[in-house]
Amino acid sequence: MTVSDESPFRGKSVMVVGGSRGIGAAIVASFAAAGATVRFTYAGSRDAAEALATSTGSIAIHGDAADRDHLLASVREAGVLDVFVYNAGLLESGDPLTLDPDAVDRLIDVNVRGPYHAFVEAARRMADGGRIIAIGSVHGDRMPFSGFTAYGMSKSALQGLARGLARDFGPRGITVNVVQPGPTDTDMNPADGPLVQRMHDEMAIRRHGTAEEVASLVRYLASPPARGITGAMHTIDGGFGA
Ligand code: NDP
Secondary structure (H helix, E strand, O other): OOOOOOOOOOOOEEEEEOOOOHHHHHHHHHHHHOOOEEEEEEOOOHHHHHHHHHHHOOEEEEOOOOOHHHHHHHHHHOOOOOEEEEOOOOOOOOOOOOOOHHHHHHHHHHHHHHHHHHHHHHHHOOOOOOEEEEEOOHHHOOOOOOOOHHHHHHHHHHHHHHHHHHHHHHHHOOEEEEEEEOOEOOOOOOOOOOOHHHHHHOOOOOOOEOHHHHHHHHHHHOOHHHOOOOOEEEEEOOOOOO
8 A cells, every 4th residue: 555645644653552453453554554653452362463463564562451561561662652542441331239340440450540551651752742542432421321330430531531641741742632432333342233222222323333433533633733632532423422
């Protein structure tokens, strides 16, 4: 694939935590197609990660985002980053009275502790004007279903994280934003899954979004015209939260 000489991402350094499948893989492919040098981490999906690395020319790094030492080491190894995206996320659903507390703690490790520590570490060596983006969820704003408390809590936490870090890093021109998808067709939430009708009933545009649509929004937030957008939540949910 040829990349336009005018692509703002040509030669830029991008890292995506959790990039082997779904939305993360679409983000990796989008930045790679725009000429960036892209690294991404993955935990379980080695075959998918290796295939993506080969097809996009990106670099796959094996490691669990819940392992803070490994996560921070992989951020440090990336060197000076222009764009850092934390996409990895776990979903645990069920009655909070019976949900396994260890599973809830792991969700918090991956969905909240990981982004906090990784964003701080990325910012240490990020170029001025760099971009930090968390993949949150419309459930950070709105929860019309029972059984998703821990997940919703974790995505709301990203909002406070982005608002705070936007202030902390704003003097360096670094922006910090959250992209909040609604139902999006991936392994986590397949468009033919059991809850589809309930989800679509909540939407103005009654279809699952695509990972590529979410990746387009991420890429816009990382682009030069978005330099004044920070500390903000960007919902792409087919009107689920309207
Ligand atoms: P998938 O489950 O389809 O993919 C998750 C990705 O994250 C995989 O690449 C997986 O890699 C990686 N990942 C998960 N856990 C870890 C970990 N501990 N360490 C490193 N990587 C990890 O999810 P989606 O693509 O659907 O979701 C991506 C993000 O978007 C999540 O944060 C999710 O909460 C959010 N989101 C998704 C929505 C949807 O409807 N799909 C709606 C709203 C938000 P591997 O398999 O290699 O472990």
